[in-house]
Amino acid sequence: MWTPDGWEISFRRQVNDWEITRVADFLNTIGQFKGTQEGEDEFWWQGTDRGTFRVGKAYRWLNSHNQQNVNRPWKTIWKVNIPYKVSCFFWLLSKEAVLTQDNLMEKGIILCSRCVFCREQAETVRHLFLHCKITCHLWRLFINLKGFSWTIPGKVTEALQSWEEAGVLARSRSRWRIIPASIWWTILKERNSRCFENIENSIEQIKSNCILILCFWCNQIRSNDLVSIIDVLDSL
Numbered sequence: 001m002w003t004p005d006g007w008e009i010s011f012r013r014q015v016n017d018w019e020i021t022r023v024a025d026f027l028n029t030i031g032q033f034k035g036t037q038e039g040e041d042e043f044w045w046q047g048t049d050r051g052t053f054r055v056g057k058a059y060r061w062l063n064s065h066n067q068q069n070v071n072r073p074w075k076t077i078w079k080v081n082i083p084y085k086v087s088c089f090f091w092l093l094s095k096e097a098v099l100t101q102d103n104l105m106e107k108g109i110i111l112c113s114r115c116v117f118c119r120e121q122a123e124t125v126r127h128l129f130l131h132c133k134i135t136c137h138l139w140r141l142f143i144n145l146k147g148f149s150w151t152i153p154g155k156v157t158e159a160l161q162s163w164e165e166a167g168v169l170a171r172s173r174s175r176w177r178i179i180p181a182s183i184w185w186t187i188l189k190e191r192n193s194r195c196f197e198n199i200e201n202s203i204e205q206i207k208s209n210c211i212l213i214l215c216f217w218c219n220q221i222r223s224n225d226l227v228s229i230i231d232v233l234d235s236l
């Protein structure tokens with residue numbers, strides 16, 4: 001405890017010989033504390049000059065201290081014109097925190113993990129949303145449309161970053177950013193349909209669902225209007 005007369009320190013046990021240097025260093029460190037000035041105690045946040053907590057400042061402080069966050073493509077998540085609940089799912093997916101079987105097993109739930117699409121590999125976030133052959137069909141659908149080659153990265157955030165860079169060639173950047181969300185939302189819905197309702201759509205139907213979701217979020221169509229679908233795909 002610190003008092004105006006200095007530190008009052010008591011150790012819970014005797015200090016060993018080999019610990020004396022460390023205790024001396026410790027006392028030297030805390031001895032540099034010159035005490036508080038007179039006045040009422042108050043909360044003081046060191047992130048600003050005035051000591052007042054600011055969410056924006058805290059966010060920037062966290063980003064500057066967490067290298068993992070720096071390259072996280074937030075703009076491609078929260079600035080995308082999709083329903084809010086999909087944005088939340090999108091955000092969880094970028095953190096690879098959605099409740100796929102690998103994450104459920106980490107929480108202690110015992111499962112025999114198997115991808116519900118290919119039934120060949122364990123269901124992990126990266127397999128289900130990036131590399132499963134059914135998901136690859138959806139990626140290729142749009143890649144082939146633009147006629148360029150794209151290697152699917154190993155992580156969700158890398159995929160978003162890479163997709164954003166590939167979007168430089170897109171006619172509409174804002175629509176291009178909707179594509180990963182439409183693919184992942186389609187995969188999630190199909191996965192849940194197979195797991196919980198025992199309903200399995202064909203790959204052609206899954207592709208069709210993905211395009212319809214994309215068009216719907218692009219606010220182009222309210223129904224299966226073929227002309228509008230072609231317009232949306234042309235505009236990418």
Ligand SMILES: [Zn+2]
Nearest residue numbers: 115117118132
């Ligand atoms: Zn699979």
